[in-house]
Amino acid sequence: MPTVLITGASRGIGFEFARQYAEAGWTVIATVRSPDSIPVVESIGHAVTVPLLDVADPASVAILCERMRGTALDLLINNAGLYGPRSPKIGDVPYMAWREVLETNVMGAMRVTESFLPHLQAGAGKTIVAMTSKMGSMADNSSGGQYIYRSSKAALNAVFRSLAIDLAPQGFRVSILHPGWVRTEMGGPRALIDVHESVTGLRRVIDGLTPERSGRWYDYAGREIPW
Ligand code: NJP
Numbered sequence: 001m002p003t004v005l006i007t008g009a010s011r012g013i014g015f016e017f018a019r020q021y022a023e024a025g026w027t028v029i030a031t032v033r034s035p036d037s038i039p040v041v042e043s044i045g046h047a048v049t050v051p052l053l054d055v056a057d058p059a060s061v062a063i064l065c066e067r068m069r070g071t072a073l074d075l076l077i078n079n080a081g082l083y084g085p086r087s088p089k090i091g092d093v094p095y096m097a098w099r100e101v102l103e104t105n106v107m108g109a110m111r112v113t114e115s116f117l118p119h120l121q122a123g124a125g126k127t128i129v130a131m132t133s134k135m136g137s138m139a140d141n142s143s144g145g146q147y148i149y150r151s152s153k154a155a156l157n158a159v160f161r162s163l164a165i166d167l168a169p170q171g172f173r174v175s176i177l178h179p180g181w182v183r184t185e186m187g188g189p190r191a192l193i194d195v196h197e198s199v200t201g202l203r204r205v206i207d208g209l210t211p212e213r214s215g216r217w218y219d220y221a222g223r224e225i226p227w
Contacts, residue, residue, distance in 0.1 A: 002125050003027040005073050007055050007112055008080030010037035012184030013131065013202075016195035017077055020203060022047040029073075031064070033080075055080045055108030056100070065115045074125025075206065076116055078109035081131060083186050084148040098148045105152035110159055121170065128167070129206060130160045132176045132217065139226035157217065157227070164215030173209040177202055178219040193220075 004021050008014040009030035018030035022044050030041050031053035041050045051067065054060040055078075084101035085094050109130050120126065134140050136153025157176050164174035179198045183191040201220030208222070217225045 001025050001027055002074035003029065003072065003123065004075040004077060005029040005031065005116065005119075006077045006079055007031050007053060007108075008033070009041055009050070010034065011040075012186060013179050013182060013195055013198060014077075014079040015041065016199040017079065017202075018048055019044050020199050024203075029068075029071075031080075053112075055112050056103045058111065061111050061115050065119075068116075068119060070122075071119055072122035072124075073116060073119040074123040075127045076113060076120060076129070078112055078128070078130040080108060081105050081186070082152075084152075087145055088147055093147065098151075101148050101152045102155065106155045106159060109156055110163075113163065120172070126170070126172045127206060127209060128160075128163065128172060128174045129177050129209075130156055130175075132156050132160075132178055134178050134219070134225060137225055137227060161215055168211065168214060173211060173214040175206070175209055175214060176217040177205060178217070178225055180220045 004026055006014050006017050009018045010032040018028050018041060022028045028048040030048050030050050032038060032041055032050055033054045035052065038050045041048060051064050053064050082101045082104045085097050088094055113128055120128065133153045135146060135150050136157050160174055160176045167174055179202060180193045181187055181191040182198045183189060183194050198220045205218050205222050219225055
């Protein structure tokens with residue numbers, strides 16, 4: 001059975017990815033940032049191992065990478081993400097918090113991807129995805145604001161578009177995925193869909209990734225999103 005590594009699996013969309021892939025018979029490496037989250041994620045079942053991984057901490061990434069040396073991965077889901085301060089105001093932009101969001105959402109995803117590339121090269125699936133957001137779309141931005149989250153997801157999109165091009169000769173399919181507005185800690189209780197609907201759709205999109213679809217941006221329903 002194939003093996004998937006998921007970042008930020010303690011709750012929300014990452015947890016549901018772990019649950020659904022385990023249910024489908026995959027071997028699941030569901031990474032979490034805090035030891036407190038380990039029992040919660042382990043409760044999914046024996047197909048799931050739950051190592052610690054803070055994507056913003058280079059040492060944490062290096063330690064897990066070394067521990068997993070020789071393990072082949074078929075699919076990497078860069079899911080870990082931060083929203084950061086909501087609605088930062090012009091004149092009072094919290095630059096430290098902005099750096100933290102970029103460190104996690106952009107550099108964290110790149111760091112994990114490049115560190116685990118040997119593991120992915122050893123696998124048959126050769127698929128890498130990143131959870132982005134429509135909030136990072138220039139074409140879709142008609143309401144302004146949200147400088148921190150929007151810029152982090154726009155940068156993530158640019159990085160993964162390049163990765164799709166650069167890794168295509170090795171047979172990799174790379175995609176950027178928008179989960180919809182989902183009822184999680186980040187999405188809040190008023191969001192439109194639940195994690196089950198979002199992740200069921202996202203798994204279908206991941207299954208259908210062909211070389212021609214690589215480097216493009218889809219939502220959970222398989223609709224292409226304008227950059
Ligand atoms: O988020 P949330 P979602 N290293 O806040 C982890 C995108 N998205 O499931 O804080 C490792 O419930 C965090 O760990 P911890 C969104 O941008 C969502 O809704 O320790 N992990 C937790 O497991 C994100 O990329 C919506 O418990 C780190 C997880 O990330 C993805 O979907 C809409 C970390 C966050 O759980 C999952 O979002 C959209 C780090 N440094 C895009 N920092 C939506 N929900 O509506 C955080 O457009 N985590």
